[in-house]
Amino acid sequence: QVQLVESGGGLVQAGGSLRLSCAASGSIFSINAMGWFRQAPGKEREFVAALNWSGGSTYYADSVKGRFTISRDNAKTTQYLQMNSLKPEDTAVYYCVAGRVFAAQDMGRTRGYDYWGQGTQVTVSS
Numbered sequence: 001q002v003q004l005v006e007s008g009g010g011l012v013q014a015g016g017s018l019r020l021s022c023a024a025s026g027s028i029f030s031i032n033a034m035g036w037f038r039q040a041p042g043k044e045r046e047f048v049a050a051l052n053w054s055g056g057s058t059y060y061a062d063s064v065k066g067r068f069t070i071s072r073d074n075a076k077t078t079q080y081l082q083m084n085s086l087k088p089e090d091t092a093v094y095y096c097v098a099g100r101v102f103a104a105q106d107m108g109r110t111r112g113y114d115y116w117g118q119g120t121q122v123t124v125s126s
Contacts, residue, residue: 002026002115004096009120012086016124020081022096022117033101034072034079035059037110038092038122047108048094049081052101059107064090086124093119 008020022034035050049070050059058070067086072079083090101112 004117006117006120034098040092050107
């Protein structure tokens with residue numbers, strides 16, 4: 001089992017920045033990818049970003065490319081999502097995810113991620 005705990009959400013004005021953190025613990029050896037999904041009120045959960053530990057490849061949703069950056073610490077126990085130039089449409093609950101994902105086309109799909117955090121609220125005011 002892998003436990004994930006997010007932090008760093010909050011309220012920010014449009015154009016501002018936030019950094020989300022996700023601390024992983026437990027059987028970390030069993031995973032090879034971590035990422036972020038988000039869900040806004042009345043909308044489906046959507047992919048935001050992911051990082052494959054095997055080689056360090058990163059993946060981003062088109063809506064956040066150039067504004068968000070995913071990274072992790074060297075110990076592989078904490079991942080981050082740096083969010084810049086935030087927009088009101090970025091308002092959502094952000095979920096940290098972890099799992100074993102091998103195909104690039106699966107990095108943005110929920111099915112590869114067995115572990116989910118409790119979510120952290122990000123609100124961007126206009």
